[in-house]
Amino acid sequence: MVAHLLRLKLDLLRNGFRRSVAALVGMVLGMLYGGGIVIGILVLMATLRFQGDAELTRTVLTVGGAGLVAGWALLPVVLFGIDPTLDPTRFATFAVRERTLAVGLLLSALVGLPGIGTVLIVLGMVFASTRSPLAALVALVGGVLGLAACLIASRVVSGAAAAVLASRRGRDVAGVGGLLFFLAVGPLLGFINDGGVTRERLVGLADVLAWTPLGWAWAASGDVLLGHWGRAGLRLLLAAATALVLFLVWERLLVSVLRNPRGSTGEGGGARRGLGLFAALPGTPMGAIAARAGTYWIRDPRFNFPAIMTVLLPAGLLFPGLAGDGSDGLLAVMPLVAAYLIGWGQHNDVGYDSTAFWLHVASGVDGVADRVGRLFPSGVLALVCVPGYALLGPLLGGSWAYFPAALGTGVAVVLNGFAVASVTSAVKQYAVPSPGESPFSSRPGSVGVTFAVQTVCGGAVMALSLPALVLFAVALFGHAWAAWLVLVLGPVLGAAAFVVAVRVGADLFRRRQADLLQDLVSMR
């Protein structure tokens, strides 16, 4: 059965490539990019193997391994999303033993680029410990336990996150949790900033991590190299216990999903009065599209969760900005980060419509109305966040001298983001979670395309914003004229780019809307 699941995952991957060239290109890009990182790490591991400092080896392995587990647990939720091809609910109707299914689904995560890369890295870590046979053995056992922790933690965390976000109260809780997280990141960054990363600090960090569930599995081999046999054994036992407990939690989650397949909505079917935004905004196609987009931002976790993140993320700069002297330039960057995230975030908006986009195509909607209408909710967000963050810095003790530069550049960046989005969302869309799917799911074989489109869009936004960014940098070095110049020039250039891009995007939209719809159909 486990073999069946693995073969199923392989077949799904291969069929994905047969369906679209883009997926293949994405895979190749992913291999180049991820492969480079993996090779770099492997070289580092080989270097560790052939140097004499056991403490250094232990530190690197512990910190790196803990980072690996944390990455597997958090990245799917924060960035990539988890692959839903082997979504447990799809197996609800088959008579498969739940434990077999639990194991098979976990192992299937190894089929794919992140899985293969992680296995290679773990092998490298084992190799780094081969200076004594026993250390190598311990490293191997620890590596397997650590790898298991990676795989299971990613399932458990994203499963729990999806369950939490399915309810309205859960989303509020998640919002507050996200805020606390960023408030915690701030001091951490400040701490690292303050004095830099030194060897003592890393060793101290490794000492702490080695006694947490993140580090147990990875620290054991280092203990052997340093001659602490008892500790090594204890850590391996603890690591095994961690993997076992995580597995039991995952199995519980799986069983509860299999026995109560989730209902169609996840959103209690409470009645809503009247037309909502549709009554408030102008009764034109553009107004209607704006109202629809706005309604979705409120009701659909695929929009409102990223929106919360966008609002909160720049606040992460608050603490390092306030902590040190001379670093209040960081405060002036906050509105820029907010502007970038909001503007750039729109580049795949049509993808989120999924095939419901047919209504626009069948209605013969005008391109300008579609392009501009879609930007309404993020436009409102930008209107609040960009001036808000520009003001927040000086109000909390930053320098008012940066304010005009921060505001002008922020407006430029958000308008350039909208400009890029107006064109790209009429050209190429990548697969995103379908309506009703967990906002943390991703499409098999689509990570590469997603990454490529995101990179191109990000690069385009930065390139368009270059004049404003250069003036911003000049202003940070204390030239007041640049600050005032960018306050005027930034919005003007941004507006010009936006107007041109909407024209171009509208024209592309008129010609390509049917092809865009078929793209969306093929992504289902």
Place this chain on the structure above:
Amino acid sequence: MPDDQIALGLRGLTKRFGDMVAVDHLDLDVPRGSFFGLVGPNGAGKTTTLSMATGLLRPDQGTAHVLGADVWSDPVAAKARIGVLPDGLRLFDRLTGRQLVTYAGLLRGMDRELVRQRTDELLAALGLTDAAEKLVIDYSAGMTKKVTLACALIHAPRLLVLDEPFEAVDPVSARTIRGILEDFAANGGTVVLSSHVMDLVERICSHVAIIAAGQVRAHGTVDDVRAGMSLDDRFLDLVGGQTDVEGLAWLRTSSD
């Protein structure tokens, strides 16, 4: 047939998906005021044909005209005359029923007050008034078809193109939908619908075309096409295919 009597004219429509030819140089004329049924086996190309006729799928070759307007070179004029009910595509289902129909109307550039009036009337006629404030995602299959039909009707189109309008619809909703469509056709509108339920097409359609392997095998009034047989038999006759069940003895549990 003179051109001004054709509601929907398809000429040489062709669509390939990779090596598979889904629609193969298909010609079809739908007369104005007709209630036109498109029947064919699964995979015959019905949905592909209707998608190309309504501007949702770009043909590789061929043209589609709606009341004289070319769907692909003059899409705005053509689309203003068509109401579409596609099969297998999503809706903006996080909107309430009332919001969705309003959205469809406003997208067509209609006046807000007119949209409000027609939305109320359509929801009432389709029996959706009680569910108007519920999210479409919470609707049953039949209610979803009905609210999509309301979206297709709101701008008073002259041609309705409906892909499987009766699939997964209970008899009560089916009767309601049928009543509205017959009323629409009786008042000069043209209805094109696809289905694989022969009985239904035989009962409600004035004209029919049988499609198989991407081509029209027979078309005309229902009486012409069935040529004295039942439509079902005539269909099997034209399309071919095996109807006797062979094997599967183990399924007949009484044989134990």
